[in-house]
Structure formats: C-alpha cells, structure tokens
Amino acid sequence: MQTRPPAQYEQLAARVRAHCLRMTHRGKSGHVGSMLSMADLLAVLYSSILRVDPKQPDWPDRDRFILSKGHGGGAVYATLAELGFFPKDWLNTYYLDNGKLSGHISHHVPGVEFSTGSLGHGLPVAVGMALAARHAGKQHRIFCLMSDGDCNEGSTWEAMMFAAHHKFDNLIVVVDYNRVQALGKMEDVIEMEPFARKVEDFGWAVRTIDGHNCGQIEKTLSEVPFASNKPSWVLARTVKGKGVSWMENTVSCHYGSVNDEQLAKALKDLGANS
Amino acid sequence: MRSVFNEELLKIAHEDRRIFMILADIGYGEIEPFARAFPGRYFNVGVAEQNMTGVACGVALEGNIAITYSIANFPTLRCLEQIRNDVCYHNANVKIVIIGGGMAYGPLGISHHSTEDLAIMRALPNLVVVAPCDFAEARAATRAMIAHDGPVYYRCGYKKEPPIHRGPINFQFGQALTVQDGADATVIFTGTIGYNCLCAVEALAREGIHCRLISLHTVKPIDRAAIVQAARETGVIVTVEEHNSMGGLGGAVAEVLMDEGCLDVKCRRLALPDVNVSLVGGQDWLRQQYRLDPDAIADAVRQVVQ
Numbered sequence: 001m002q003t004r005p006p007a008q009y010e011q012l013a014a015r016v017r018a019h020c021l022r023m024t025h026r027g028k029s030g031h032v033g034s035m036l037s038m039a040d041l042l043a044v045l046y047s048s049i050l051r052v053d054p055k056q057p058d059w060p061d062r063d064r065f066i067l068s069k070g071h072g073g074g075a076v077y078a079t080l081a082e083l084g085f086f087p088k089d090w091l092n093t094y095y096l097d098n099g100k101l102s103g104h105i106s107h108h109v110p111g112v113e114f115s116t117g118s119l120g121h122g123l124p125v126a127v128g129m130a131l132a133a134r135h136a137g138k139q140h141r142i143f144c145l146m147s148d149g150d151c152n153e154g155s156t157w158e159a160m161m162f163a164a165h166h167k168f169d170n171l172i173v174v175v176d177y178n179r180v181q182a183l184g185k186m187e188d189v190i191e192m193e194p195f196a197r198k199v200e201d202f203g204w205a206v207r208t209i210d211g212h213n214c215g216q217i218e219k220t221l222s223e224v225p226f227a228s229n230k231p232s233w234v235l236a237r238t239v240k241g242k243g244v245s246w247m248e249n250t251v252s253c254h255y256g257s258v259n260d261e262q263l264a265k266a267l268k269d270l271g272a273n274s
Numbered sequence: 275m276r277s278v279f280n281e282e283l284l285k286i287a288h289e290d291r292r293i294f295m296i297l298a299d300i301g302y303g304e305i306e307p308f309a310r311a312f313p314g315r316y317f318n319v320g321v322a323e324q325n326m327t328g329v330a331c332g333v334a335l336e337g338n339i340a341i342t343y344s345i346a347n348f349p350t351l352r353c354l355e356q357i358r359n360d361v362c363y364h365n366a367n368v369k370i371v372i373i374g375g376g377m378a379y380g381p382l383g384i385s386h387h388s389t390e391d392l393a394i395m396r397a398l399p400n401l402v403v404v405a406p407c408d409f410a411e412a413r414a415a416t417r418a419m420i421a422h423d424g425p426v427y428y429r430c431g432y433k434k435e436p437p438i439h440r441g442p443i444n445f446q447f448g449q450a451l452t453v454q455d456g457a458d459a460t461v462i463f464t465g466t467i468g469y470n471c472l473c474a475v476e477a478l479a480r481e482g483i484h485c486r487l488i489s490l491h492t493v494k495p496i497d498r499a500a501i502v503q504a505a506r507e508t509g510v511i512v513t514v515e516e517h518n519s520m521g522g523l524g525g526a527v528a529e530v531l532m533d534e535g536c537l538d539v540k541c542r543r544l545a546l547p548d549v550n551v552s553l554v555g556g557q558d559w560l561r562q563q564y565r566l567d568p569d570a571i572a573d574a575v576r577q578v579v580q
Contacts, residue, residue, distance in 0.1 A: 131333055
C-alpha cells in the first residue's frame, strides 16, 4: 500500500462529496446523506488500501470490494470516476433516463464488484468470495462496506457467524456507523450498542475508529487482519451528511434531495465551486 | 430420487473440481459421501438459508459451481431475495436443489411442501427451472445442470419414485420428452406426478383413448414447439402438476398456447387448488384428495376428450 498525506484523502473525499451533491441534485434523488458519511472511508480505501487497477477492472488478483449499503452507490461511482475507472461525465447521467449509473450500485459499471440495494446482501456474498479465495490459495482480500442499517438484517449476523467459524482472516468489514437510519436515529429504532462488543462476541477482531480521520482510517486498514484466524471489523464512527452543516446528523438527508439553492449552499460548505 | 441425485453429483464432483456444496444443515444420510470425499468443497452454514444462498453466490462468482440444497421450500422462499438479486441478477453459477418437490413430505405439513415453487422460480430471469420425473431424468438433469453455465432450480423428488421412461432418454434442458405417443389427447406433466399420469393414460388406452404423454421436465425455458405440435396434432391438452393451480406448469403451457394462437384447443389444468394444504397424510393420499391420482386424471382426460 501507498501511504499518503491525510490532506490528499481529504481532497479526494471533498471532490466525491461534491459529485454526490450534484448527482443527487440533478437526479432529484435521495441518499445523499449516506454518501457523504462514507466519502472519507472510500477515499482512503481506493487511494491506498484496495489493490485495484482502473485499467483492468477485472484483474483476477484484485481485492474485492462490495458495497453492501447499495443506496450509497453514488459515492462509489464518484470515487471510481475520480480514479479513472470510467469517464467522469458518466456521473452526469446518474439516476436519469437512459443513464449509465443507477440509484443503487450496479455491477454493470466498471470497477463495481457486486450489485446491492436491499440491505443484508453484501456480507454473505463477501464471505463466499473469502471462502473461494482461501480454497484457491489466492492472496487477495475481500472488503465489505456496510451501513449500520445493514446490521439490522439477520442475514448479516448469519454471515458473521459463518465467517468467524471458518476463520476467514482475508475478510474485512467496514461499517459506516453514522447511527441515522431511514426513519429515525438508531437509539430510537434499533440500538446496536454495545456494537463492538457484540461483534467481538461473534468472533471478529474489532477496531473502532473515527471514520472521518483519514490518517486513522489509513493506519487501521493497513493493519488488517487485526488477528490471525479472525475476520476483521472496523467500526467507523461517522456523521450522516458529513460536510454539509445543515444536513449533518439529520434523518431527512437519508431520502431528501437538494434543490438549487441548497446545492449552492452545500457546495459552499464543502468549499467546492458550484 | 434424492439418493440418485446425490450419487450422480458425487460422480460428477470427482470429475469437476469447481463443484462446492453449500448446505443449511439438511441432508442427513445423503450428503455424507460428498462431505467425506471433498471436505474442502463442503460447507454447512448452519440453519441459515439466506447466508447459504449469499455464500453460494460469492463462491460461484469466483469461477466455481455452488450447489445449495435443502428441503422443499427452505432453499427458495426463505432466501428468495438472495436468489433474485444475488444469484439471478449476477447470473451466478448457483444450482438450487430442493428435496421433496410438491407434497413429498406429506404428513410433515405445509411448512415442508413445495407447491408454489414453479410459479415463483420461473418468474426469475436467467433461472432454468427443472423438475425430473424419475431416476433416469434425475441423473440426466443433474449432469445437464452442472454443464449449464448459469443458475438452475432443480426440483428433486424424495424417494422410491417408479420409472416412467421405458428406455434411454436424450435429455436436454428445454426439450420435452415424449413418454409415449397418441393421437386423441396430450397429457403434459412435470416432475414425479408423471407416474400417476402414466397410469392414467395406460388405463385410457385400454378404453381406446390413446394419449400422447409428455414429460415437460424443464418448465423454463419451455419447449414451445412440443406444446404447439401436441395441440395441433391432438387437439386436447391436459396439464398435470403437483403445484398450486396458479402460475405453474398449466399456466406456462397456457401462455404458450395463447402466444402461439392455439386457441381452438380443448384444455384442462389439473393442479392443487389455491388453498393451504392442512389435510394430514402421505403424498399418495394427498394426491388423491386433490384429484391428482390416476383415476382422477383419467376422468379429467375422458371428460375433455368427450
């Protein structure tokens, strides 16, 4: 992996956030808050951690990255476009008729491993890929970025038990732990705390980090697996709507889209040119 | 039939190292030889069908063939969204095998019956839907399933299904097999209910009503040509299935007749009524209660022909 100054990640994350705001504004679509909360995680993952090649998206030895919170797919599209997996002008077609990019992440897009959209699907598939990689003696890793809502799903916990039982230490989960769900805050919907302890009790090696501190994200992800014979789990504390002051920690930024005036304000908050 | 399936799969797995079995704690007394022969390709995920299907999908997307396997509707309905979104949308090489199609698990009750599966599974793009009728078809369908590059739904019987085909068969997905020819009517069946159909057409033959008997083992892709030809040549189509009357074999055949303009054909669909089966009894007895026994099938054909 290549270590970078945190500012580089922050600049990429800011560009990703600006793309997401413009895409959801143009598409009059939702989920921008979920995209903004994971932008720093994606910036570090794609800049330094994941072994991927924009020129060969299907490179057999690539690390597999599955976004289980498929509703945040716009942020992955933006990151992939920034890295050169496909032309940036594709982003202008997000959510539009005959567009190249659907609202939920699609494997028909270069660089996207797997389509999701309904929660609780990503981890079981990632576990299957981890199983296959180990069976074949391959060295690539499998990363799965999940939301906290993803962890409401029973299928996620089924997969957690299976992965721990088989000691898949080539598997890394990152949870975008913004604690805001579709209909309310986690404390009012399904409280997951003590989250880290629950996951540890399921047999995973867990670290809790600040999901907006790029230096910390880089250091943590560069140290996987955290324990041999255990899958790794990064509980990344994040802020839903991060970077746009009036969106942060609001339930409304899950579904709401931004109008012209809000877009200008949001981009100003981010320090991007509208 | 489940033993035949497992024997055949074991043989193929010796030849094809891509085959994995991903189970959800079902298969006692049947899957042990595979588990012993290929411990690195055998995984029991525990009682967790959603994870079974997701893991199978991940394994398959890495260039393998993953088989999920369980009782009746366990590997389909509990994890239907995983089959739809993960397996079918990604065209993953996953084979979904159910044991005990229809009411094979009779007295265990509705939780162990699979009587809506054909309708639900055939509505999923990319999925081949196959229901072998006897051991010969079961073996051939196992080989065809592994040879097919993409997802397959395999509706297996349970045990002691009698033979229907009298000689060697040329089994291909999407190509119906004619068990016997006849000019007065055509009986089309899928799966193990075929034996009752055979008994019925043999009884009818003794009365001078000669039926064409077709095993439509592949419900999807459906053999349109065989259906149209039977309609045009015999003028009578009776479908028989151990499945709810909605959307299964009868519905699929009716769609073909409508699409192909075969509207002057006399038709009858024999299937389970649209009810939850709460009667308690073995498969043969339940079939009789729902008029899927040989006498009832023969009666229905007689009525349509006359």
